[in-house]
Every structure is written in C-alpha cells, then in structure tokens.
Amino acid sequence: EVQLVESGGGLVQPGGSLRLSCAVSGFTFTTYWMSWVRQAPGKGLEWVANINQDGSEKYYVDSVKGRFTISRDNAKNSLDLQMNSLRAEDTALYYCATHSSSSLAFDYWGQGTLVTVSS
Amino acid sequence: SYELTQPPSLSVSPGQTASITCSGDKLGNKYACWYQQKSGQSPVLVIYQDTKRPSGIPERFSGSNSGNTATLIISGAQAMDEADYYCQAWDSSTAPFGGGTKLTVL
Numbered sequence: 709e710v711q712l713v714e715s716g717g718g719l720v721q722p723g724g725s726l727r728l729s730c731a732v733s734g735f736t737f738t739t740y741w742m743s744w745v746r747q748a749p750g751k752g753l754e755w756v757a758n759i760n761q762d763g764s765e766k767y768y769v770d771s772v773k774g775r776f777t778i779s780r781d782n783a784k785n786s787l788d789l790q791m792n793s794l795r796a797e798d799t800a801l802y803y804c805a806t807h808s809s810s811s812l813a814f815d816y817w818g819q820g821t822l823v824t825v826s827s
Numbered sequence: 828s829y830e831l832t833q834p835p836s837l838s839v840s841p842g843q844t845a846s847i848t849c850s851g852d853k854l855g856n857k858y859a860c861w862y863q864q865k866s867g868q869s870p871v872l873v874i875y876q877d878t879k880r881p882s883g884i885p886e887r888f889s890g891s892n893s894g895n896t897a898t899l900i901i902s903g904a905q906a907m908d909e910a911d912y913y914c915q916a917w918d919s920s921t922a923p924f925g926g927g928t929k930l931t932v933l
Contacts, residue, residue: 743922752927753870753913757922764891767920770828803869812917813860813875
C-alpha cells in the first residue's frame with residue numbers, strides 16, 4: 709500500500725522558518741518525481757515545488773523562490789521542504805505528492821500537514 | 828506564469844451529465860489532469876493525460892482536451908460525486924492548477 713505521511717507543520721511567526729518532511733512507503737521512491745502542493749484554508753490547490761528522481765532538478769512557484777528549498781533523501785525514502793522567511797500568505801495545508809513520467813499526474817497524495825504563520 | 832481557469836461552481840441533478848471546463852492558452856497542446864477533492868479529504872486523481880482513468884475510477888468519468896479547453900465529463904452524476912474538481916497541466920516543469928469547480932449534485 710502506498711503511503712505518504714507529512715510532518716513538521718505548526719504555528720510559526722512571520723519571518724520564521726519551518727521544515728516539513730514526507731515519509732513514503734509502498735512504492736519505489738527513486739522512480740518518482742515528488743512535489744509539494746498547498747491549500748490555504750477554504751482555497752484551491754497550489755503547486756509549490758517539485759524535484760526529480762535524483763535531486764538534480766528542482767522547480768518552484770514564483771511566490772516561494774528564494775525562500776523555500778525542496779530536497780529528498782533516497783536512502784531514507786523521504787522528501788523535505790525547508791521554508792524560510794515565512795509570510796502570512798504561506799498559511800496552508802501542505803501535501804506531498806508523487807508524479808511519474810508515465811502518468812504525468814499526481815498519482816498519490818499524503819494527508820497534509822498544517823502550517824500557520826501568525827504572530 | 829501559466830494560468831488555468833475554471834468556473835467556480837456547477838449544479839446538476841442526479842443522473843444528469845456534468846461538464847466541467849478548464850481553459851488555458853493552447854491547453855490542447857499539453858496533457859490535462861483532473862482531481863476530485865471531497866470535503867476534508869486529500870485530492871484524488873480521476874483523469875490523466877486528457878482522457879485516461881486510473882484504476883478504480885468509475886467509467887462515468889471521462890475527459891477531453893482540444894484547443895484552449897479541457898473538459899471533465901461525469902455521465903450520470905451521483906450524489907457521491909459532489910466535490911471540488913481541479914484541473915492541472917504541466918508548463919515548463921511547473922504544475923499549475925485551475926481555481927477549482929464546486930460540483931453540487933441535488
């Protein structure tokens with residue numbers, strides 16, 4: 709069974725930092741691109757960042773460039789998102805998701821971890 | 828950045844066909860995907876590569892993509908299909924989503 713379990717969310721002050729993690733199991737991690745997708749309360753889905761299988765390619769939505777860094781550890785089957793200089797508008801439920809080169813879609817999703825940026 | 832536009836809401840009666848559109852510049856030249864998100868749950872992929880259904884997705888879900896518009900079609904919509912639906916496409920290794928369409932079946 710495919711499982712993606714996010715952790716690391718919480719309450720942080722504006723300008724602060726937080727590191728999210730996603731532990732995966734049930735599939736061959738090294739064959740998938742991985743992404744972070746967020747959803748602000750009551751709003752739609754927003755793709756945040758993705759990383760290729762060996763970590764050599766990374767892409768970000770413009771609003772987080774220079775503040776967020778995506779990374780992966782293939783030995784530990786884990787995905788991370790380091791978030792710095794957090795803003796109120798970063799408040800959201802953050803999902804990790806897989807996408808394969810065969811489907812070109814987000815095949816599997818975690819349950820999400822909530823990040824709240826507030827003073 | 829690439830933008831995808833969806834109608835905010837759509838309402839159909841049970842058994843009717845629901846057609847949800849997604850518009851983007853030359854979207855027909857890209858692969859479109861669709862996700863269903865029920866209240867309080869994570870999104871679920873229902874259509875990928877314009878027309879393909881993942882295993883376990885009912886046959887009443889289908890898709891098309893041509894020109895500037897991709898369409899998710901739910902033939903014979905059921906109460907259990909009431910959800911938010913999001914389109915998504917790939918643009919230069921980024922993955923924008925549409926704003927979402929709230930489907931009401933009543």
